[in-house]
Amino acid sequence: MIDMRIQICGVEFKNPVIAASGTFGFGRENAEYFPLSKLGGISSKGLTLNKKDGNRGTRIYETASGIMNSIGLQNPGIDGFIKDELPFMEKQDTIILANVGGSTLDEYIVSVDKLNDTNIDMIELNISCPNVKEGGMAFGIKAKTAYEVVAAVREICRKPLIVKLSPNAENMMEMAESCAKAGADGLSLVNTFNALAIDIYSRKPVFNNITAGLSGPCIKPIALRMVYEVSKAVDIPIIGLGGIMDHEDAIEFIMAGAHCIQVGTANFIEPTISMDIVDGIAKFMKDEGIKSLDEIRGVI
Amino acid sequence: MKQGYRRGIVHTNIQLATDVYEMKLMPHGDNNRDTSLRIEDRLGFQGNPGQFYMLRGWQLDPLLARPISICNISNGMVTFLYEVVGKGTRMMSELKAGDTLELLGPLGTGFDLELGGRLALISGGAGMAPLIYLKNRLENDMDFYCGFQSEPYYIDEIEKGVDNIYITTEDGSAGHRGFVTELFTPERYDTVITCGPTPMMKEIVKICGKHDIPVYMSMESHMACGIGTCLGCTVETTSGILRVCREGPVQLGKEVVFDD
Numbered sequence: 001m002i003d004m005r006i007q008i009c010g011v012e013f014k015n016p017v018i019a020a021s022g023t024f025g026f027g028r029e030n031a032e033y034f035p036l037s038k039l040g041g042i043s044s045k046g047l048t049l050n051k052k053d054g055n056r057g058t059r060i061y062e063t064a065s066g067i068m069n070s071i072g073l074q075n076p077g078i079d080g081f082i083k084d085e086l087p088f089m090e091k092q093d094t095i096i097l098a099n100v101g102g103s104t105l106d107e108y109i110v111s112v113d114k115l116n117d118t119n120i121d122m123i124e125l126n127i128s129c130p131n132v133k134e135g136g137m138a139f140g141i142k143a144k145t146a147y148e149v150v151a152a153v154r155e156i157c158r159k160p161l162i163v164k165l166s167p168n169a170e171n172m173m174e175m176a177e178s179c180a181k182a183g184a185d186g187l188s189l190v191n192t193f194n195a196l197a198i199d200i201y202s203r204k205p206v207f208n209n210i211t212a213g214l215s216g217p218c219i220k221p222i223a224l225r226m227v228y229e230v231s232k233a234v235d236i237p238i239i240g241l242g243g244i245m246d247h248e249d250a251i252e253f254i255m256a257g258a259h260c261i262q263v264g265t266a267n268f269i270e271p272t273i274s275m276d277i278v279d280g281i282a283k284f285m286k287d288e289g290i291k292s293l294d295e296i297r298g299v300i
Numbered sequence: 301m302k303q304g305y306r307r308g309i310v311h312t313n314i315q316l317a318t319d320v321y322e323m324k325l326m327p328h329g330d331n332n333r334d335t336s337l338r339i340e341d342r343l344g345f346q347g348n349p350g351q352f353y354m355l356r357g358w359q360l361d362p363l364l365a366r367p368i369s370i371c372n373i374s375n376g377m378v379t380f381l382y383e384v385v386g387k388g389t390r391m392m393s394e395l396k397a398g399d400t401l402e403l404l405g406p407l408g409t410g411f412d413l414e415l416g417g418r419l420a421l422i423s424g425g426a427g428m429a430p431l432i433y434l435k436n437r438l439e440n441d442m443d444f445y446c447g448f449q450s451e452p453y454y455i456d457e458i459e460k461g462v463d464n465i466y467i468t469t470e471d472g473s474a475g476h477r478g479f480v481t482e483l484f485t486p487e488r489y490d491t492v493i494t495c496g497p498t499p500m501m502k503e504i505v506k507i508c509g510k511h512d513i514p515v516y517m518s519m520e521s522h523m524a525c526g527i528g529t530c531l532g533c534t535v536e537t538t539s540g541i542l543r544v545c546r547e548g549p550v551q552l553g554k555e556v557v558f559d560d
Contacts, residue, residue: 025529029546032302032527053541056559060524060532062364067524071531074541216363245360268525269363271404272304 002285003292004278006040008237008259009160009185011121013040013095016254016293017278020241020264021046021099021124021164022071024274026085027092033271038278040260041095043188044081046126048100049107051077057208061197066216066243067265068195070207073101078111082118090119097162101126103138108153116158123159125150125184128166128191140166140191143178154183162239165189167219167226176230188239188262189230190223216265217243224256231257231298245269247280257298305356305365305402308345310395311377316453319384320426321393326377328400344376345403349434350410350518350550354526355380355392357401362388367523367545369495370406371429372436372457381429381454407526408549411516413437417490420445421462422480422504424496428458430518430549431495435461443489447480447496479503486511494518498558505553515553519544 004015019030021043027036036042054074061068076084081098089096098120102108112123127140127149139149150163161183167190169175176187192213197206206212223242231238240258243265244250250261263274270276290296307328314322327344347353347370356365366388372379384393395401411434419438421431422445432454435442443464446452450471459465466483467475476483481503486492494504495518508515521533521544528546535544536557542548 023529029525029528033304034301053536054531054534056536058522059534060522060530062362062522062524065361065363067363069524069530069532074531074534217360265363265524268530269360269365270304271525271527 002282004282004285006259006293009122009162011095011160013260015040015278015281016260017250017274017281018043018095018097018239018260018262019267019274020262021126023264023267026089028088030267030271031092034275037093038275039094041097041121042089042092043097043099043124043262044085044089045075046073046099046101047075047078047081047111048073048102049078049111051075051080055208058206061206061212063197063214064218066214066218067268068197068207068212068214069192070209070212078114082114086118086120095121097122097124099124099126099164105149105152108149109156112153112157116156120159122162123157124162124164124188125153126164128164140175141168141170143169143171143174146175147178147182150179150182150184160185162186162188164191166191167222168194172226172230173233176234180234180236184236186237186239187230187234188241190219190226190242193219215243217245219243220249224252227253227258228256228300244277247277247284250277250281251284251296254293254297255299259297305404307400308378308403310397310399310401312397313393313395315393317451320453321382321384322371322454323380323382323392323395324377325380325401325403345373345378347373347378347406348410348413349437350430351406351408352549353378353403353405353407354523355401355403357392357395357399364524365402365404365526366392367526369430369518369549370433372433381426381432383426404526408545409547411493411550415440415491418442418488420484420489420492422484422492422494422496423447424480424500425449427496427518428454429495431493432457434493445480445484447500481507486513489513491516501553502558505556509554516550517553517556518549519551520549
């Protein structure tokens with residue numbers, strides 16, 4: 001009997017597959033294509049204290065084996081999320097991660113405090129969105145700054161706390177250790193890589209913000225290396241992500257040391273892909289005679 | 301449940317003009333036998349005028365599928381009219397009869413089919429595609445204004461069922477030399493429907509605004525997902541930020557806030 005269940009940070013996931021923040025909205029659209037109860041969990045679109053309309057100009061740009069995005073955290077705000085989106089998510093029989101960004105320490109604290117009294121299962125603290133000041137990447141570059149925000153949020157947060165790391169951090173290992181020391185229950189990595197594209201005919205950057213976040217299969221080998229290194233450096237559970245396109249990629253992340261994985265850009269390529277990855281992992285386990293993912297986690 | 305990407309078979313893929321192609325697709329036989337599909341999806345392609353499909357005639361390079369508007373659906377066979385603008389559409393143009401490709405759809409919100417009165421349909425280039433499907437489904441009195449850069453194409457299809465056809469070309473190779481906006485007389489119509497380059501649609505919205513004539517426009521945008529989750533194709537409107545792929549592609553022109 002294959003057991004895909006996994007418990008991290010006191011929360012039980014029915015399987016290790018989580019839809020990544022910003023690639024799945026609040027689940028409404030994908031729910032038209034498959035039952036969301038098939039998933040281990042869903043991480044909400046990145047939330048800020050106040051509603052945001054997002055960035056102007058080009059928001060999505062395709063590149064070789066990847067996409068660059070500069071959406072700018074378009075979201076309904078924490079109150080809008082709690083009122084209009086969370087009731088839908090609560091009905092889906094899957095773990096709910098609320099992804100929270102902020103531009104100031106206070107904003108993070110007020111947002112998390114509002115979520116304390118809801119039925120979300122976990123907070124995923126976003127200190128890694130590269131596209132807006134409010135995304136918090138400023139907090140995700142230096143380990144010392146990250147320590148301060150995570151410690152302050154930890155103090156008031158009554159939900160399990162995952163910190164989502166930016167691969168743009170000065171030093172990933174120090175960053176991970178700082179977040180763990182500050183009280184994070186787990187880490188998710190990696191968010192998008194800061195990147196640049198230029199329109200050579202207008203002689204201008206493609207994006208109004210000049211740089212944008214790169215995701216997709218082109219970042220997978222780097223993300224995998226980071227997950228491997230960080231999982232050796234800290235004792236808290238890791239959620240691995242970065243360019244996972246199929247169940248084989250997902251299993252690589254688990255073998256690199258991840259407890260759960262997130263599927264991001266691939267959701268744009270095929271709306272049922274997250275479910276397909278769950279099924280693919282189950283088939284792989286059956287074919288390989290694996291009874292629990294504990295057998296292969298961090299096996300390399 | 302809606303289905304994810306499914307296969308279609310190229311019936312014909314014909315070049316109409318420089319970089320403009322017409323592709324007709326049949327449902328793949330697998331669909332007929334797949335009892336998990338809704339009966340209507342097993343029978344053939346579905347969709348209303350203004351809706352679109354995401355098309356992918358390759359594996360993961362390019363990474364994303366391409367949004368293409370429905371140009372017609374007849375007996376379960378879907379017709380797309382598309383312009384080669386980059387790597388993806390170039391690869392589509394190289395497909396031959398019998399090749400397969402993957403499709404997701406129909407997607408988006410199309411035209412209101414209950415439009416009354418006399419209609420003007422105004423297209424620029426391959427923007428004619430959703431307007432052709434629309435007029436094929438309507439019985440109103442209609443005039444079709446079609447603007448081209450150079451050589452006109454698909455005139456046989458445009459003519460069917462319309463009262464008058466007005467052709468303009470920027471280089472004067474056929475019809476009126478100049479832009480469709482110069483030929484168009486708004487006061488003759490109850491409703492105007494347009495699809496084409498944004499500057500053209502913006503001008504039409506402006507002209508019709510003066511006469512208080514409603515304009516529906518079908519917008520184009522780069523998209524990643526096509527279903528409303530990536531938020532890459534948004535447009536600013538008087539009622540907030542809307543997704544071209546979901547609340548659009550059809551929008552009431554006066555509500556759209558155009559970028560300058």
